[in-house]
Amino acid sequence: MINIRHKLNDALLIHGGHIGYGTRPKERMKGYNKINLYLGLIKCKNLGIKKALLTAYDDNIGSVKTILDFDGVLKTR
Numbered sequence: 001m002i003n004i005r006h007k008l009n010d011a012l013l014i015h016g017g018h019i020g021y022g023t024r025p026k027e028r029m030k031g032y033n034k035i036n037l038y039l040g041l042i043k044c045k046n047l048g049i050k051k052a053l054l055t056a057y058d059d060n061i062g063s064v065k066t067i068l069d070f071d072g073v074l075k076t077r
């Protein structure tokens with residue numbers, strides 16, 4: 001599953017960002033989220049989103065690794 005938010009509001013700037021994703025528990029760690037984000041970033045580009053914001057808790061290793069797989073720049077707050 002992937003959700004793409006075309007525009008950010010104040011809440012999404014803090015939690016949520018442009019993209020939310022999830023993989024069915026039984027299918028995790030098979031590379032599906034990497035495919036998901038790859039396709040999602042193409043969609044964002046086509047929507048005119050030049051820089052996509054993704055947010056993740058730092059203990060969500062699968063999400064953080066997916067972001068880093070696409071050269072995401074981590075910022076902590």
Ligand SMILES: CC(C)(COP(=O)(O)OP(=O)(O)OC[C@H]1O[C@@H](n2cnc3c(N)ncnc32)[C@H](O)[C@@H]1OP(=O)(O)O)[C@@H](O)C(=O)NCCC(=O)NCCS
Nearest residue numbers: 021022023028029030031032033034055056061062063065
């Ligand atoms: C986060 C989530 C989407 C990852 O989905 P996934 O399909 O398992 O991800 P992938 O298989 O594409 O893995 C991407 C990378 O993360 C790693 N990874 C995934 N889950 C991991 C885990 N629990 N522990 C360690 N590494 C993990 C994979 O090994 C892979 O690493 P690599 O780039 O070195 O090969 C999935 O765990 C999920 O749906 N979580 C619940 C919802 C959620 O947290 N959404 C994100 C909110 S920010």
